[in-house]
Amino acid sequence: MAEIPGDEPRRGKVTMRDVAQRAGVGLATVSRVINGKPGVAADLIERVNEAAHALGYRHDVTASSLRRADRRTATIALVLEDVANPFSSALHRAVEDAARAENILVLTGSSDEHPEREHELIDNFTLRRVDGLIVVPTGGTDGQLATVRRQGTPIVCVDRLVELDRVDTVTVDNREGTRAAVRRLLDLGHRRIAYLGDMRSIWTARERYEGYLEAHSGVGRPVDERLVRLDIRSADAAEHAIGEILTTVDDPPTAVFAAQNLLTIGTFRALERLGLHGRVALIGFDDFPLADMLRPGVSVVSQDPTEIGLMAARLLLGRINGGDHRHARHAVVPTGYIARGSGEIPPP
Amino acid sequence: MAEIPGDEPRRGKVTMRDVAQRAGVGLATVSRVINGKPGVAADLIERVNEAAHALGYRHDVTASSLRRADRRTATIALVLEDVANPFSSALHRAVEDAARAENILVLTGSSDEHPEREHELIDNFTLRRVDGLIVVPTGGTDGQLATVRRQGTPIVCVDRLVELDRVDTVTVDNREGTRAAVRRLLDLGHRRIAYLGDMRSIWTARERYEGYLEAHSGVGRPVDERLVRLDIRSADAAEHAIGEILTTVDDPPTAVFAAQNLLTIGTFRALERLGLHGRVALIGFDDFPLADMLRPGVSVVSQDPTEIGLMAARLLLGRINGGDHRHARHAVVPTGYIARGSGEIPPP
């Protein structure tokens, strides 16, 4: 085989042993110096650092975590619905920042709301011996999560409530946020309020729908099922559904509550297409970029993904750093309401 | 110290040796079976799998990559400007999908356009012995990238051109995309076209500005420097800058080219605030969500982050899988133009 000229002089070839030899000290001493452990004479520290630098030594983190007592890899994993959606990516960023502060790296994956995919991701991550897991659970992997947790890996579930032993959660009060917003519409005089909801397999979606129902029962007002569509999962589907409701129901709604990002956008499109924006009120759950630039501006129940991510990271890092709380902790971060116009349209 | 009752029965305690013992075979055989290597009797394979399952054996990927000949960790790293911005996260998603197909996991980090931060990330990633690196380079880390590449780690740079030995790149033709769009405005009769640009330290920003200049010289039309603002880095700054140009220059522009996402949004805000949307033409570089929902719809030069990410992943995985191309490869994915109205406004 021919010698390849400019190719890989020697990949990571220089090891601690080389450093030890050059510095004229033992292997153990090099390890102590590299890890900043106390009890090494100053001149030796100097010699080792010098040798390491001269040789271009690079510490191998994976090899070190193998023998290390705590077996830490300084890596956590983040399982999101889709790294590309705004909520997920804002959360991701918050987690990254929190992790960075402790020099911890973040692995990510998108489940696309499929339990099998989530399962596979979690499996791959734990195989890599991550120190902890932050998951937006699909709801179909509770057994796996419980097992992983029992084997020692800290887990924080985000956005969806799960009840598992020593698994922390961070959620927002979906029910109350929705209830308050729908109540606003009712107080404004709206009597027929349509509701578009996400898949009922998702805890969040169920909670929000409950909030819608509670708002109605709170004022003793029945809901008309013909104004409710659940299990909608895309902007297009929402656009279609709300269009249908507005044009076929004989006594059409004067307001719409869209229980998710994409559904809000789909609804907005439909209203505009029908020339009803400005006439039919709209409130969405979860803010989205440029919502303020639309006409009318879209009012939303807002949740703060940065705050959620930060909280999740805090809980996780707390456990990783030995805070072995026996019980699961459930943090709830508040929702807000952002009035931009569309939610303030009164009934005709 | 008290025995903690329900806590971590034994973390990952079961090893290949245990499996070997239970199956009554040698350690080497277990390894062969787990890795699906040929040349093991069928009944032994069966016995090993059975034992592994009964014991709940979990393969330790980090330990295996230590001794493994190719030293692969089945992990790649992705250094983005900010995982939370739409362009980056779409790219991220595309890379994730491509990597998933080969069971490779993705580590991510945000440089925030700071060379030091980028350097630090790359350092951490290579310490983890990732198999490859996809980077949106700030431009201040060429030396480091060259070193890392020389030591054997494949690298693909994305969105910005760099000229380094055996470092592949994926870019879009910023210059041509901008030139064509500005030319459109000129052909429409616009004679005074303002330009808002990002920081000139970024290759992309320089290229786009060149395109703007080329379009003008192409029709023998001088550019008025008072209509040009460079080194703008936020929507607010853009809003301010364009507002200033429109109100203080005596012969104000009839069209604006905003060379980046946020700048486009800032410009739109300013135009709306001044009541000039619908009267002053606007074209932005890079599409953004809901651009079609604004009034007027915002015309943009579009680039396809999914395509870019896919291409980058393909190049990287190609090299990881042994395709040792001696030369650097530079892929260029085409830009498009999406007409939505704002770019089609004629001069008064």
Place this chain on the structure above:
DNA sequence: ACGTTTCCCGGAAACGTTTCCAGGAATGTA
């Protein structure tokens, strides 16, 4: 001056795996 403690240091074992190598059985050939 002598025992005891403390402090540093280096050799060797260990982490969980893959790979090398050699040996034994089974198969093929003369």
Place this chain on the structure above:
DNA sequence: TACATTCCTGGAAACGTTTCCGGGAAACGT
């Protein structure tokens, strides 16, 4: 039947690091 070849298998070495442990020197107390 004898011998060469192929195929399977398991013991042991190796990967790069951390940790255990024992030993020598220095510091301390009397």
